[in-house]
Amino acid sequence: MAFEISNLWVKIEGKEILKGISLKIEPGEVVALMGPNGSGKSTLAGSLMGHPAYKVASSKNLVLSIDGESIIEKTPDQRARAGLFLAMQYPVSIPGVSVREALLAAIRSRTQNVMSALDLKKLIEKEAEELVIDPELLKRGLNEGFSGGEKKKMEILQMRILSPKYTILDETDSGLDIDALKIVAKGANYLAKKKKTGILVITHYQRLLTFLKPDRVLVMMDGVIVREGGIEVVEGLEKSGYQTAGKSV
Amino acid sequence: MKRQEVVILSEPGKKELVVNFGKEGEEVEILGLIIADQPGDYYLKILVDHKIGKTFGRVMIRGIAKNGARIQVEGMIKIDKGANGVDDFLEMRLLLLDGKSQATAEPKLEIEANEVKASHAATVGRVDEEELYYLMSRGIGREWAEKLIVDGFLDQVISRIAKIEDRKSVKRKIF
Amino acid sequence: MVIKQRVKVSRFAKIVRLDEDAVKSLSESYQLGHHDDITYAYRSERGLTGKMVADLSTRKGEPIWMRDLRLSAFGLYQAMPMPGWVPDLSGINWNEIYYYLAPTKKESKTWEEVPDAIKKTFDKIGIPEAERGMLSGVKAQYDSTVIYGSLRKSLSKKGVVFLGMDEGLRQYPELVREYFSKTVPLGDNKLAALNSAMWSGGSFVYVPKNVEVGLPLQAYFRINAENAGQFERTLIIADEGSKVHYVEGCSAPAYSSGSLHAAVVEIIVKKGAKVQYTTVQNWYKNVYNLVTKRAWVEEEGEMRWIDGNLGSRLTVKYPACILAGRKARGETLSIAMAGAGQHQDAGAKMIHLAPETTSQIISKSISKNGGRASYRGLVKINKGAKGAKSKVVCDALILDSESRSDTYPTNIILENEVSLEHEATVSKVGEDQLFYLMSRGLPEHEAEAMIVNGFLEPIMKQIPLEYAVEMNRLVELEMEGSVG
Numbered sequence: 001m002a003f004e005i006s007n008l009w010v011k012i013e014g015k016e017i018l019k020g021i022s023l024k025i026e027p028g029e030v031v032a033l034m035g036p037n038g039s040g041k042s043t044l045a046g047s048l049m050g051h052p053a054y055k056v057a058s059s060k061n062l063v064l065s066i067d068g069e070s071i072i073e074k075t076p077d078q079r080a081r082a083g084l085f086l087a088m089q090y091p092v093s094i095p096g097v098s099v100r101e102a103l104l105a106a107i108r109s110r111t112q113n114v115m116s117a118l119d120l121k122k123l124i125e126k127e128a129e130e131l132v133i134d135p136e137l138l139k140r141g142l143n144e145g146f147s148g149g150e151k152k153k154m155e156i157l158q159m160r161i162l163s164p165k166y167t168i169l170d171e172t173d174s175g176l177d178i179d180a181l182k183i184v185a186k187g188a189n190y191l192a193k194k195k196k197t198g199i200l201v202i203t204h205y206q207r208l209l210t211f212l213k214p215d216r217v218l219v220m221m222d223g224v225i226v227r228e229g230g231i232e233v234v235e236g237l238e239k240s241g242y243q244t245a246g247k248s249v
Numbered sequence: 250m251k252r253q254e255v256v257i258l259s260e261p262g263k264k265e266l267v268v269n270f271g272k273e274g275e276e277v278e279i280l281g282l283i284i285a286d287q288p289g290d291y292y293l294k295i296l297v298d299h300k301i302g303k304t305f306g307r308v309m310i311r312g313i314a315k316n317g318a319r320i321q322v323e324g325m326i327k328i329d330k331g332a333n334g335v336d337d338f339l340e341m342r343l344l345l346l347d348g349k350s351q352a353t354a355e356p357k358l359e360i361e362a363n364e365v366k367a368s369h370a371a372t373v374g375r376v377d378e379e380e381l382y383y384l385m386s387r388g389i390g391r392e393w394a395e396k397l398i399v400d401g402f403l404d405q406v407i408s409r410i411a412k413i414e415d416r417k418s419v420k421r422k423i424f
Numbered sequence: 425m426v427i428k429q430r431v432k433v434s435r436f437a438k439i440v441r442l443d444e445d446a447v448k449s450l451s452e453s454y455q456l457g458h459h460d461d462i463t464y465a466y467r468s469e470r471g472l473t474g475k476m477v478a479d480l481s482t483r484k485g486e487p488i489w490m491r492d493l494r495l496s497a498f499g500l501y502q503a504m505p506m507p508g509w510v511p512d513l514s515g516i517n518w519n520e521i522y523y524y525l526a527p528t529k530k531e532s533k534t535w536e537e538v539p540d541a542i543k544k545t546f547d548k549i550g551i552p553e554a555e556r557g558m559l560s561g562v563k564a565q566y567d568s569t570v571i572y573g574s575l576r577k578s579l580s581k582k583g584v585v586f587l588g589m590d591e592g593l594r595q596y597p598e599l600v601r602e603y604f605s606k607t608v609p610l611g612d613n614k615l616a617a618l619n620s621a622m623w624s625g626g627s628f629v630y631v632p633k634n635v636e637v638g639l640p641l642q643a644y645f646r647i648n649a650e651n652a653g654q655f656e657r658t659l660i661i662a663d664e665g666s667k668v669h670y671v672e673g674c675s676a677p678a679y680s681s682g683s684l685h686a687a688v689v690e691i692i693v694k695k696g697a698k699v700q701y702t703t704v705q706n707w708y709k710n711v712y713n714l715v716t717k718r719a720w721v722e723e724e725g726e727m728r729w730i731d732g733n734l735g736s737r738l739t740v741k742y743p744a745c746i747l748a749g750r751k752a753r754g755e756t757l758s759i760a761m762a763g764a765g766q767h768q769d770a771g772a773k774m775i776h777l778a779p780e781t782t783s784q785i786i787s788k789s790i791s792k793n794g795g796r797a798s799y800r801g802l803v804k805i806n807k808g809a810k811g812a813k814s815k816v817v818c819d820a821l822i823l824d825s826e827s828r829s830d831t832y833p834t835n836i837i838l839e840n841e842v843s844l845e846h847e848a849t850v851s852k853v854g855e856d857q858l859f860y861l862m863s864r865g866l867p868e869h870e871a872e873a874m875i876v877n878g879f880l881e882p883i884m885k886q887i888p889l890e891y892a893v894e895m896n897r898l899v900e901l902e903m904e905g906s907v908g
Binding site for chain 1 (some may be wrong): 488855860868882
C-alpha cells in the first residue's frame with residue numbers, strides 16, 4: 001500500500017523538465033519535497049494529477065500507482081476517484097460555480113460516498129469555521145475575487161471533505177500568514193495521523209515544515225532528486241541555501 | 250514580426266482599412282484617430298481579418314467630435330474557422346465635445362474558431378466630470394482643463410505611432 | 425439536422441436619419457437600406473388570402489375595427505419585403521403553413537374538461553402542479569386556441585385581468601383598442617404585419633394602479649400539428665405603480681417540416697410600474713422562431729426582459745424597450761445556446777427618448793457542435809436624452825472548432841451628455857478550469873456542463889426557480905449531446 005512513482009520523465013513543449021523521478025509515499029507519511037524555483041516541483045504536481053499540458057516523455061520502466069493500481073492511463077477525474085488530491089498552487093476561478101456545487105458533484109462521482117446536500121452544507125460550514133474562512137466566500141463562484149490565502153484555504157477545505165488516500169500540497173504555504181499556516185498544518189496533520197493520508201508537501205520555504213513536521217525530506221534540482229534525508233536536510237538548507245544542497249546524496 | 254497600421258480621419262469623408270495576415274506569428278497594431286471638428290459625416294471602417302492562426306492584433310481607436318460633426322466607426326474582428334491561437338482586442342472610445350455632435354459606434358466580432366482570445370470594448374460619452382473637477386481644483390480653468398483631458402485622450406493613440414514624422418504631423422494638425 | 429450552406433447574413437439595418445422621432449424611425453429602420461448591400465426576398469402569398477383573414481375575424485366574433493385592423497395588416501404584409509437582416513428563411517414554405525387551428529370549440533374552465541390527449545402533454549410539462557402550487561394562474565395554449573385557463577379569486581378581486589387574448593378583446597374592447605398595435609405598429613416589419621393579420625391566442629393582462637401581483641403569471645405554448653403556424657399576440661398593460669412578472673415557456677414535439685412561431689408581444693409600462701417578462705424557449709430544432717417583443721416605458725417605469733433561447737432551428741428576437749419617460753429603465757438579460765443545425769440570432773434594443781433613462785443589456789451565448797450564436801443589438805440615445813446611461817456586456821463561449829459566435833452591436837448616440845459602455849468577449853471553456861474540476865473527481869463532460877452553467881449563472885439567478893432548474897437541466901442534456 002503506497003503511492004508509488006518510478007522513472008517519471010516529463011516534457012513540456014519538447015523540453016525535458018522531469019528526468020527520471022522516483023519516490024514513494026506510505027499511508028500516513030508526510031514527505032517534503034523542496035527545491036529552488038524552476039526545479040520542476042509544480043510540473044511534478046501537475047503530472048501526477050494528469051494535467052494535459054505535461055507529456056510523459058518515456059514509458060520505459062514507468063510506474064505510477066496508487067495502492068497497487070496503475071494510474072498511468074487514467075484521466076484526472078479517474079485519478080481523483082482512485083484517491084488522489086492536489087491542492088493547487090494557483091487555483092483557477094470558476095465563475096458561477098459555488099464550492100458546495102463542486103463538492104457535491106465530486107462526492108457523488110465516487111460510489112462509496114453518498115451524502116445529502118444538506119449534510120454537505122453543514123459539513124462545509126463546519127470546516128470553513130475551523131479553517132477561519134469567511135462564510136460569504138462559500139456562496140460565491142469558486143475562487144472568484146478570493147485573495148491568495150483564501151484560495152489556499154479553500155483547497156484545504158475541499159481536501160478535508162473529500163478525504164483522499166494521498167494528497168499533494170503544491171506550495172500551499174506561499175501567500176499565507178502565520179495563523180493561516182498553522183491552520184493548514186493542523187488540517188494536514190489531522191489527515192495524516194487520523195485518516196492515514198499520505199502527504200507530499202511541495203515547498204521551497206521551510207516555514208510550513210515547522211508546523212507540519214515531515215518524516216522524510218527530498219530535494220529536487222533541475223528535474224532530478226539530488227538529496228534525501230530527515231529533518232536535518234531542512235536545517236542544512238536553511239543555513240547554506242540550495243547551491244550546496246546537491247553536494248551530498 | 251510586428252507591424253503597425255495607422256489611419257487618421259480629420260476631414261469629413263470615408264476611410265476604410267482592411268488588415269490581413271500573411272503567416273503565423275504576425276503581429277499587427279492598428280491605430281485609428283478621428284478628429285471631427287467640422288460639420289459633416291466622418292466614417293471610419295476597420296476590418297481585421299484573421300484567416301491564419303497564431304496571429305496577433307490590437308486595435309485602438311480614439312475619436313472626438315464637435316461643431317456639429319457626425320462620426321460613425323465600425324470595427325470588425327473576424328476569425329476564420331481553423332485560425333486557432335489568434336489573440337485580438339479592439340477598443341474604441343469616442344468623445345462628444347458639444348451638444349451638436351453625434352456618434353455611432355459599431356464594434357463587431359465574427360468568430361469561427363474556438364481556441365482564440367477575442368474581445369472588444371467601446372465607450373461613447375463626454376469628458377469625465379471627475380477628471381475636470383480634479384484639474385480645476387488645482388486651479389486650471391475649465392476650458393483649459395478640458396483641452397488637457399482631450400489631448401491626453403488622443404495621446405493614448407498618438408504616442409503609440411511608431412514613425413516619429415507621422416506623430417509630429419498628427420500633433421501639428423490637432424494642437 | 426445540418427445546415428448545408430453557410431449563410432451570409434447582411435448587417436443589421438442601421439438607422440440613417442439621425443434626428444427623427446424614434447418610434448417612426450423604428451418602423452422605417454427595418455426597411456431602409458443604405459450604403460450597404462441588403463438582400464430582399466419577396467415571397468408570394470398564394471396560401472393566405474384576405475378572405476381567410478376576414479373569415480377568421482368573423483368566426484371569432486370580433487368587432488369590426490379588429491377585422492379592419494387585420495385586413496390593413498394583411499395588406500401591409502403582402503406589400504412589404506422581408507426585412508434585410510433576417511437570416512435565411514428558405515426552409516419555410518409559406519404556402520403550406522396552416523395558419524389557424526382550433527382543436528376544441530370553447531375555452532375549458534377546469535382541468536377535467538380538457539381533452540385527454542392535450543392533458544397528457546400538459547401532464548408532462550407539469551401544469552396541474554404548477555397551478556395548484558406557487559402560481560397565480562395559468563393560461564395554456566394548444567394550437568392557437570386558449571384551451572385551459574384559470575385565475576385565482578384573489579387576483580380578480582384586486583382587479584387584475586389575465587385572460588386569453590381572444591377573451592380579452594371580447595371583455596375589454598376599449599382597453600384593447602387603445603393599446604393594440606401601438607407599441608408595435610402594423611407596418612413595423614413583415615412578420616409583425618403577418619401576426620397582426622392572423623393573430624390568435626396569446627395573453628391579455630391588465631394590472632390596475634398600484635397593484636402588485638405577488639406570484640408570476642405564466643403561460644405555456646405548444647406547436648402540435650404538422651406545419652402549424654403560431655401567431656400568438658400578447659398585450660400586457662401595467663398601470664401606474666403596479667408590478668407584475670409574466671413567464672412564458674414552451675416546448676414542442678418532433679416534426680420533419682418547418683414550424684413557424686411569429687409572435688408579437690406588446691407591453692405598456694406606465695409611470696412607476698415594474699414589469700418583468702421571462703421567456704424560456706425550447707422549441708424543437710425544426711421550428712423557426714421569429715418574435716417581435718417591445719415595451720413602451722413611461723416615467724420612472726422599469727421593464728426587464730429575460731430571454732432564454734435554447735431550442736428552435738432559427739430564433740430571431742430582439743426584446744426592445746422604448747424609454748419614453750424621464751428616468752425610465754430597460755433591461756434585457758439574454759441567454760442563447762446554439763447546437764448542431766441551430767442559429768440563435770438574439771439580442772436587444774434600447775431606445776432612449778427621455779432624460780436620465782438607463783438601460784442594461786447582458787447577453788450570454790454558447791455555441792457548440794457547429795451551432796451559431798449571434799448577438800445583434802441596438803442602443804440609440806436620442807437628442808434631448810440628457811443624462812442617459814447604457815451598459816452592454818456580451819460574453820460568448822465557443823465550445824469547439826465547428827461552432828461560431830458573432831457580435832453585431834450598433835450604438836447611436838445623438839446627445840453628448842450621456843454615457844455608453846459596451847464590452848464583448850469570446851472565449852472557450854478553459855483547460856485549467858476543466859482540469860481543476862476533474863481533479864476533484866468530476867468526469868470531463870460533467871465538469872464542462874458545470875462550467876457552462878456557471879457561465880450562465882448571473883442571468884439564471886434572475887429566472888424563477890422552476891424555470892432555472894429546468895433550464896440548467898436542459899443545458900446539461902445539451903452538453904451530454906442527448907438532446908437533438
